[in-house]
Amino acid sequence: MRLDITKLPMDLLVLGGLGVAVMATFLIAFALTTGEGGVEGTAGGGGEAPAGPPVTAAEIRAVRSIRFDQRQLVIAAGQDVTIHFINEDPGQVHDFTVWRDRTTSERLAGTNSCTAPCDETITVHLPAGQYYFNCTIHPQQMTGTLIAQ
Numbered sequence: 001m002r003l004d005i006t007k008l009p010m011d012l013l014v015l016g017g018l019g020v021a022v023m024a025t026f027l028i029a030f031a032l033t034t035g036e037g038g039v040e041g042t043a044g045g046g047g048e049a050p051a052g053p054p055v056t057a058a059e060i061r062a063v064r065s066i067r068f069d070q071r072q073l074v075i076a077a078g079q080d081v082t083i084h085f086i087n088e089d090p091g092q093v094h095d096f097t098v099w100r101d102r103t104t105s106e107r108l109a110g111t112n113s114c115t116a117p118c119d120e121t122i123t124v125h126l127p128a129g130q131y132y133f134n135c136t137i138h139p140q141q142m143t144g145t146l147i148a149q
């Protein structure tokens, strides 16, 4: 009887400790997720690229009105990467074109242009570095940086 009484609080303590640990993990994971969301929201300021596994399948959207949903796209370097371009800017013609740099003298890859709603897919294979992308229909309004790392 006495043994049971002393044992019970110990078990509860252990369980409680585990519960707190699980809760803490949850909170940390949540905080990290929220933090990343915030960074994405302010993308365009440039700077450090988000860490994580190499991105071999990226997605970028043309959205209302006449803009890309991202100013910076980070992909894996030195391997095939599929870029899925989704045009959801109603009635507008767009494409997604990758250039060596912002002089747009050397075109590296690009989708066909299409009128929303539509989508196109290309595969790129780029050495590590910083590149430039735009929509050739709206080369001033729709631009961004492509980072292969």
Ligand SMILES: [Cu+2]
Residues within 6 Å of the ligand: 066, 093, 094, 095, 135, 136, 137, 138, 142
């Ligand atoms: Cu465009």
